[in-house]
Amino acid sequence: MTVLTGPGLLFVVSGPSGAGKDTLVEGLKARHERLLYSVSATTRTPREGERDGVDYFFLDRDEFERRMAAGGFLETRDYNGNLYGTPRSFIDEALRAGYDVVSKPEVNGALAVKRAFPDAVLIFIVPDKFSHLRSRLEARRTETNEQIAARLEIAHDEFTFVRRFDYLVINEEAQPLRAVDDLEAIVRAERYRIHRYPDTRLKELEDS
Amino acid sequence: MTVLTGPGLLFVVSGPSGAGKDTLVEGLKARHERLLYSVSATTRTPREGERDGVDYFFLDRDEFERRMAAGGFLETRDYNGNLYGTPRSFIDEALRAGYDVVSKPEVNGALAVKRAFPDAVLIFIVPDKFSHLRSRLEARRTETNEQIAARLEIAHDEFTFVRRFDYLVINEEAQPLRAVDDLEAIVRAERYRIHRYPDTRLKELEDS
Known part of the structure; x- marks a missing residue:
């Protein structure tokens, strides 16, 4: 890893499921050579098209718990019965080498990252209408109605923490590139x- | 003036003479239709090419002092024997109508604007080398060596207030468009x- 001048910055992009975070972070990564993506780990089943080590590190529960016990995660959380976590060493090394890093944890995870890295920049993403969350989750066809209802309830709980973030970016359905520019x-x-x-x-x- | 949604933001671009503020603010204005420029008033003699009402409102001292006494300025300052001031009403009206405004006072003026508008965003501009200040002032051929020496002393005094600003943008001589992008x-x-x-x-x- 080439050493650049000064430590890098850590950007944490979070917000409710269905807000469009994945697409926005993809768009952002494509524009910044110096911005590295911090891949999260999870015990949940891969969705169609998701690749191990790219979208997530897909771990079984034993392996996840072993790494968690060894202090390998910056934050972990239990969400809808699955474990999620942000591996610590990659972020540490990338920032020290002067790279900017973008991470995409859930909202509680974002707040935990901020505790570990007080200089991190927290960005909350919401759709221009909250009602779009339901339609996007339904369009994915990966979850039951009960799971979607649980996610929507979580979305409202998460939004109560929005003032702990540094920025709020509104992802307009009609102008998806605008939020990438933001x-x-x-x-x-x-x-x-x-x-x-x-x-x-x-x-x-x-x-x- | 069309009324837009929500109040506008006030951006204050300041820094020492010779840092290149004028060119940067010109570049910024050219890119933003919604960004209005707050023209300052001054009693100093126009430099070649400067236009009244565009670069400055050029006022004689009596008229300046009359407006000052009437509360027409957000801040005023005496600089190298000339009076400068930021007219208040234009900024008030533009922000209320939802326009963003950019203002370009000297450093003390910027701090005074922040006191009047605590939500203002203060941006300090410096060249990538402080020694460029002298060469740029000399190249203007508008001031005596004594005046230039006074400006350079003021530049160092001004820089002691940089931490009261929100941003510091470095105007690289070799890449002038980069600071406009910033x-x-x-x-x-x-x-x-x-x-x-x-x-x-x-x-x-x-x-x-």
């Missing part, structure tokens, strides 16, 4: 926030 | 910061 602007702008500059960098600039 | 990203990203959303807007989203 994410791209956030990734670019955050680099210039004044608290990102150490005193040594300011001194160096003034003396140059 | 400003554009900041203008876009700020709209999505969580504190920009009133509770009523969040409730409306959740109920939609």
Whole structure:
């Protein structure tokens, strides 16, 4: 891994199931060579088309619990009967090497990441109408009505934490690229926030 | 003036003389229809090519002081023997009508604007090398060596306030468009910061 100047920034993109996070993060990754994706681990069954090590690390419950006990996860959560977790070492190493990292945990996971990395930038994604969540989950045809009802209830619970995030991006169904542009602007702008500059960098600039 | 949804945002672009603020703000204005420029007033003599009402409102000292006494300025300052000020009513009206506004006062003026509009976004501009300030001021051929020396001393004094700003953008001599892209990203990203959303807007989203 090439060492770049200064530590990288960690962007955490979260929000309810059906908000369109996966597509947005795909779009963002495609535009940024320097932005690495932190792949989550899960014990849930892969959905059609999902690839191990790309979309998730699909682990059986024994292996997940073994890694969890060894401190291998930044955060873990039990969601609809499955375990999810954010592997710690990849993020640590990528940030130290100067790469920006984007991670896509559920909302509680995002808050846990913020506790571990207070400098992380938390971005909450919602559709322009909450009612779109149900239609998108139904269109996936991967869950029962009971599971969808549970997810929608969770979505409202999750939204109560929106003020703990740094940004709220609204993913408009009619203009999907717009939210990717918004994410791209956030990734670019955050680099210039004044608290990102150490005193040594300011001194160096003034003396140059 | 068409009324848009929600109040606009006020962006204050400042930094030492010779940092390249004028060119950057020109570039930014050209990209944003909805971004209005707040023209400052001054008693100084116009430089070659500067137009009244476009670059500055050029006022004689009596007229400036009359308006100042009437509360017409958001902030005023005495700089190198000339008075400068930010007219208040234009910014008030534009923000209320939902337009974003960009203003370009000196550093002390920027801090005064922040006191009047705590939600304003303050952006400090510096060249990639401080030594470029001198060469740019010399290239203008509009000031004596004494005036340039005074401006450079002021530049260092101004930089001590950089941590009161929200962003620091470095204007690289070799890549002038890059800083315009940075400003554009900041203008876009700020709209999505969580504190920009009133509770009523969040409730409306959740109920939609």
